[in-house]
Amino acid sequence: MCNQAADPEILLAWYDIHARDLPWRVPPGADLRADPYAVWLSEVMLQQTTVAAVRKYFLDFTDRWPTVSDLAAADDDAVMAAWAGLGYYARARNLLKCARVVARDLDGRFPDTEAGLRDLPGIGPYTAAAIAAIAFERPATVLDGNVERVMARIHAVEAPLPGAKETLRGLAAALTPAARPGDYAQAVMDLGATICTPRNPACGICPWRQPCRARDLGIAETLPRKTPKAAKPVRRGIVYFAQRSDGAVLLERRPDKGLLGGMLGLPGGPWAEGEIVAAPPLEADWQITAGAVRHTFTHFHLILDVAMAPVDEGIEALTGRFFTPEEAGPDDLPTVMRKAYQFAAGQHRPSKVPKTDIA
DNA sequence: GATCCGTGGAT
DNA sequence: TATCCAAGGAT
DSSP states (O other), X not given: OOOOOOOHHHHHHHHHHHOOOOTTOOOTTOOOOOXXXXXXXXXXXXXXXXXXXXXXXXXXXXXHOOSHHHHHTSOHHHHHHHHTTSOXXXXXXXXXXXXXXXXXXXXXXXXXXXXXXHTSTTOOHHHHHHHHHHHHOOOOOOOSHHHHHHHHHHTTOOSOBTTTHHHHHHHHHHHOOSSSXXXXXXXXXXXXXXXXXXXXXXXXXXXXXXXXXXXXXXXGGGOSOBOOOOOOOEEEEEEEEEEETTSOEEEEEOOSSSTTTTOEEOOBOOOBSSOXXXXXXXXXXXXXXXXXXXXXXXXXXXXXEEEEEEEOTTOOOSSSEEEOTTTOOGGGSOHHHHHHXXXXXXXXXXXXXXXXXBO
């Protein structure tokens, strides 16, 4: 009943042995300074995104753009294409903005304080604290989904998120040590990712099992509680796949704001509940496959009709321009557009279309 | 504070 | 199949 308080040093000792091997991470005890650029890039990529998904993007980015100044000098289109498939595309736009501020105004060096970092595009409270702690050894309080879950459990906080967030932040701050704050931040997140998982937490091997109040109460797996989310509505839309005999396909750059902002996509109309209304981008013999692509975004389901037509070379479109496969292909598009592109192209090569992508 | 913004894996 | 969820930020 009288639990001892959770001890950061016990967690650090666990981390010294069990730290995950991640490409952007300096292992504990290596006595090396983490590269702020690598920390920043990885943390932005990891926002609401799994380690498994980030890994190859991080390696690709650091291979092509080894420093923040290299990234700042990159073409927007190249960066957006490299980000394609990772999601939350505002991150890529802000990544470039941030890199250019750092390269141009800060001599290529990231600010070494939480407040200084927080002022940069795409860096919010979490990312500022993470970079300050991991790259600059500042005792910043890192509060992400992992830390929220671990704090809610060891303190048995039953109030639901997001309302309980500031309570959890206070508990996390009280526990943050002055020594090894970077390792500590990564240790709590590793713990949440590998032991104190949302479902089936491995309490039996948890270094903090002794002080964990939720474990005592038998409610660890039920925490943190969350207020229910609204159901996703179904929206419908259409995209137009116009292809020339040389293989070039009509694509358009989407506006910076809004869904899939700044990314290339197939032209089409707005996506909405109810009837589909969208004029084709050019006159052609359109063949429509209804409901060809289904895709679920954060807050709605999409059923997308795909219209296809062969067109003559030299034809002019009302929007966008024709891209040869060498200029831009499905891999350069956000996933829903990649599905539509591959569906249409796959009418000639069915093996290219994954079965699960098609209604 | 509420809403918008992607994706893929696990269950 | 449906739902949840992940190292969140901007508005």
